[in-house]
Amino acid sequence: MNVKLLSLILVFFYFGNVTAQVLTSQENNSTTSTTGLKVFDFNELESYLNSKKDGNTYVINFWATWCAPCVKELPYFEALNTNYKNKNVEVVLVSLDFPKQIETKLVPFLKKRGFRSEVVILNDVDSNTWIPKVNKDWSGAIPATLIYNKNRGAFYERSFNYLELETELKQFIK
Amino acid sequence: MKNTLKTLLVLVVFVTASAFTTAGTGYDIGDIATDFELENIDGTMVSMADYNDAKGFIIVFTCNTCPYAVAYEDRVEALNKKYAAKGYPVIAIMPNNTDVKPGDNMAAMKARAKAKGFTFPYVMDKGQKIYPQYGATKTPHVYILQKSKNGPQVKYIGAIDDNYQDASAVTKTYAEDAVNALLNGKEVSETKTRAIGCSIKV
Numbered sequence: 001m002n003v004k005l006l007s008l009i010l011v012f013f014y015f016g017n018v019t020a021q022v023l024t025s026q027e028n029n030s031t032t033s034t035t036g037l038k039v040f041d042f043n044e045l046e047s048y049l050n051s052k053k054d055g056n057t058y059v060i061n062f063w064a065t066w067c068a069p070c071v072k073e074l075p076y077f078e079a080l081n082t083n084y085k086n087k088n089v090e091v092v093l094v095s096l097d098f099p100k101q102i103e104t105k106l107v108p109f110l111k112k113r114g115f116r117s118e119v120v121i122l123n124d125v126d127s128n129t130w131i132p133k134v135n136k137d138w139s140g141a142i143p144a145t146l147i148y149n150k151n152r153g154a155f156y157e158r159s160f161n162y163l164e165l166e167t168e169l170k171q172f173i174k
Numbered sequence: 175m176k177n178t179l180k181t182l183l184v185l186v187v188f189v190t191a192s193a194f195t196t197a198g199t200g201y202d203i204g205d206i207a208t209d210f211e212l213e214n215i216d217g218t219m220v221s222m223a224d225y226n227d228a229k230g231f232i233i234v235f236t237c238n239t240c241p242y243a244v245a246y247e248d249r250v251e252a253l254n255k256k257y258a259a260k261g262y263p264v265i266a267i268m269p270n271n272t273d274v275k276p277g278d279n280m281a282a283m284k285a286r287a288k289a290k291g292f293t294f295p296y297v298m299d300k301g302q303k304i305y306p307q308y309g310a311t312k313t314p315h316v317y318i319l320q321k322s323k324n325g326p327q328v329k330y331i332g333a334i335d336d337n338y339q340d341a342s343a344v345t346k347t348y349a350e351d352a353v354n355a356l357l358n359g360k361e362v363s364e365t366k367t368r369a370i371g372c373s374i375k376v
Contacts, residue, residue, distance in 0.1 A: 098339065138368070
């Protein structure tokens with residue numbers, strides 16, 4: 001399943017609105033934006049994981065606003081996205097915030113931080129099914145990170161500082 | 175002599191390596207779980223050995239500060255209400271470092287237990303020596319143990335059920351199914367499940 005197909009069932013949450021405005025759109029959803037958030041179930045998210053063979057290196061981080069170690073390391077992922085843009089590295093921040101906290105917590109948080117990395121929301125309660133699909137060894141604890149390109153992939157159930165993250169990434173882009 | 179030394183060295187390396195491997199992975203199904211002596215919110219020390227009449231235990235690594243753990247508080251209480259009298263009491267263990275998460279300190283644990291009316295022990299893994307032996311990585315993380323002649327044997331590891339957001343929309347009650355199987359003298363059919371949780375704070 002590719003990204004364009006996903007855009008057919010795209011859901012946008014607009015920052016200005018108190019209630020989430022649900023729209024379907026055929027616009028290209030691959031542009032990074034802090035004004036719209038996509039909410040996926042795992043089948044929809046799966047196109048981001050392991051499947052893109054386009055020469056880019058993808059850094060997929062699973063996090064939530066209520067996860068303190070996740071929030072602490074987000075700036076390192078954001079810096080990686082900025083510093084390695086010209087090396088075809090793309091960071092995707094997959095939020096596991098609860099649906100009822102998207103408007104009250106996630107949206108204000110993202111607005112304040114102004115991340116340039118792509119942020120998507122995964123809302124899929126059947127975690128026993130999808131966690132092993134992300135990685136067979138993942139216990140389900142967050143933060144967790146997946147790095148992959150067409151040549152290789154690695155999964156990390158741990159926290160990172162910037163240097164550690166960069167060291168891992170460099171193994172993918174040399 | 176030289177050969178003996180060499181053998182010894184190899185043995186030491188091997189034992190050290192396997193010790194580290196064990197520490198990293200924790201218990202698997204069938205392993206014998208360690209007992210503990212941990213302080214409860216009422217100031218008493220709690221051990222599995224105190225429970226002469228129990229057939230086993232529902233050990234839940236949980237805390238005050240993780241939204242996933244909070245989402246399951248009422249369901250953990252319901253498990254204890256349902257299964258303590260049948261021989262499978264809940265023992266909740268708070269594994270976080272309270273310097274990192276002050277919201278999980280003993281005073282906060284007491285307050286939370288009182289507010290929620292917990293009827294099970296809510297003990298602290300002070301010094302964080304127990305959760306690594308079990309291999310718990312997150313809250314909530316459930317271990318269901320059955321007493322055996324060798325000690326409490328691990329029969330189930332994982333999630334409480336398949337819907338953290340909505341208790342009324344649960345379709346698979348993993349933990350209950352496991353205890354029911356043990357009570358009926360059957361093997362647990364789904365022994366390991368996974369759910370999202372908050373990493374244990376060290």
